[in-house]
Amino acid sequence: MIVTRSGGAASKKIRVRMNLAELQRKLIAAARANMPGDRVPYAFEKRVTALLASRVAPKNLDLWVRGLWRAAVSCVAVALLCGAWAVFTPAVTPGSTDLSQDFENTLLASVNQGDQAP
Amino acid sequence: MERTEAELIAAVLKGDSASFEPLVQKYSPRVFATARRYARRESEVEDIAQEVWLKAFEKLNGFRGEAPFEHWLMRMTVRTCYDFLRGHQRNRESSFSDLSGPESEWLERFVTAPETAGENAEAARLLVGRVLERLSPQARLVITLLEIEDRSVKEISKLTGWSVPLVKVRAFRARAEMRKILAKMAKDKYL
Numbered sequence: 001m002i003v004t005r006s007g008g009a010a011s012k013k014i015r016v017r018m019n020l021a022e023l024q025r026k027l028i029a030a031a032r033a034n035m036p037g038d039r040v041p042y043a044f045e046k047r048v049t050a051l052l053a054s055r056v057a058p059k060n061l062d063l064w065v066r067g068l069w070r071a072a073v074s075c076v077a078v079a080l081l082c083g084a085w086a087v088f089t090p091a092v093t094p095g096s097t098d099l100s101q102d103f104e105n106t107l108l109a110s111v112n113q114g115d116q117a118p
Numbered sequence: 119m120e121r122t123e124a125e126l127i128a129a130v131l132k133g134d135s136a137s138f139e140p141l142v143q144k145y146s147p148r149v150f151a152t153a154r155r156y157a158r159r160e161s162e163v164e165d166i167a168q169e170v171w172l173k174a175f176e177k178l179n180g181f182r183g184e185a186p187f188e189h190w191l192m193r194m195t196v197r198t199c200y201d202f203l204r205g206h207q208r209n210r211e212s213s214f215s216d217l218s219g220p221e222s223e224w225l226e227r228f229v230t231a232p233e234t235a236g237e238n239a240e241a242a243r244l245l246v247g248r249v250l251e252r253l254s255p256q257a258r259l260v261i262t263l264l265e266i267e268d269r270s271v272k273e274i275s276k277l278t279g280w281s282v283p284l285v286k287v288r289a290f291r292a293r294a295e296m297r298k299i300l301a302k303m304a305k306d307k308y309l
Binding site for chain 2: 019020021022023024026027028029030031032033034035036037038039040041044045046047048049051052053055056
């Protein structure tokens with residue numbers, strides 16, 4: 001690439017040829033020559049371990065919270081279904097027997113039989 | 119008696135997070151040296167190293183022990199550095215008009231008498247840092263691994279998770295991108 005030195009007057013322009021491939025080679029060589037250091041900050045491993053420990057504890061708590069929330073949602077869903085069922089089922093007609101009455105009769109059948117026995 | 123790496127990893131997997139500490143202590147120098155290739159500020163280097171170890175801890179059950187732990191960890195380090203580069207693409211479009219005195223002098227020397235522009239000069243190191251910062255994350259990763267760390271295409275493929283042909287294509291593009299940046303630098307400086 002041909003470049004011209006900046007700031008120079010027209011008559012003093014210096015035309016120089018910059019070899020970009022050579023510049024690239026030199027800069028890569030410069031980067032190779034300067035290996036980055038492997039210094040580790042003081043007590044870095046302690047910091048990482050402490051951070052891990054603090055992350056593990058909330059993880060367990062998170063599991064419990066998540067489980068409890070799921071249970072709460074399920075309970076609310078069941079309650080809503082029961083409520084809807086109670087509201088939307090047709091009212092008991094006078095001629096038919098009541099479910100609660102049937103349930104009570106079944107449950108107390110043995111007691112009633114005992115009472116009726118001579 | 120000192121526990122082996124495999125024993126330490128098994129203990130960590132059983133829930134003993136304290137057994138992770140010797141691993142962090144042993145391999146942190148390599149993690150930091152790699153992170154310093156991609157991040158300039160020491161706080162950023164520390165963030166990368168910390169991120170690497172947190173990821174390593176979380177994904178330790180994915181380590182099958184077929185390859186050494188160090189290789190597995192270095193793959194994670196390189197990928198974390200790549201993520202860092204993608205997340206910090208700043209100064210990529212800025213001009214080269216703000217070169218420092220020694221950098222300008224080095225470049226001047228290179229133009230007038232290339233043999234006098236030494237590769238070990240501090241100015242050359244600063245200049246290459248500037249050029250690398252302007253590369254795209256992909257190009258920077260490939261140039262660093264292939265040209266600066268002198269790794270093979272196959273090794274880079276394993277480290278990055280890219281296929282061998284993809285690494286070759288990206289290496290070709292990265293060299294072209296670097297030359298374009300150098301041309302821009304020359305133009306900003308002299309025209």
